[in-house]
Amino acid sequence: MERSSKNRLNQENQSFFDRVYEVVRLIPEGRVTTYGAIARYIGAPQSARLVGWAMNASHYWSGFIPAHRVVNRIGVLTGKNHFRYGNLMQELLESEGIKIENDQIEEFDKVFWDPYKELI
């Protein structure tokens, strides 16, 4: 049998999901980042969709993962429907001082936190 893709590990011996969670936990309170930025940072620039999938799976994670601080590249709360109720994601962000209008983060460029720049 060929090696299953299921347990494929990258060069740092961590699964793709583990690396995603690691970065998400580093997002400062009151800041947000994007699926694509995370994907780029962990060396898989074309795997932005998987970052979203990882957020979906993060509900089963025991630790705290601030999935609400991850939005799409233009600052829209595309993942809001995956939270326990409709506007939980927005409430969490607003409680951290982020302003939102029609699922769009206002002044997105000011709260955007890019791991590719902030982390070395």
Next chain:
DNA sequence: TTGCTGACCGACG
């Protein structure tokens, strides 16, 4: 086992 599908993104036409 194969074959979708997804909280995305960039490239094309």
Next chain:
DNA sequence: CCGTCGGCCAGCA
């Protein structure tokens, strides 16, 4: 300014 498409990895039928 649209719409569409390929790609990446994991999970499920």
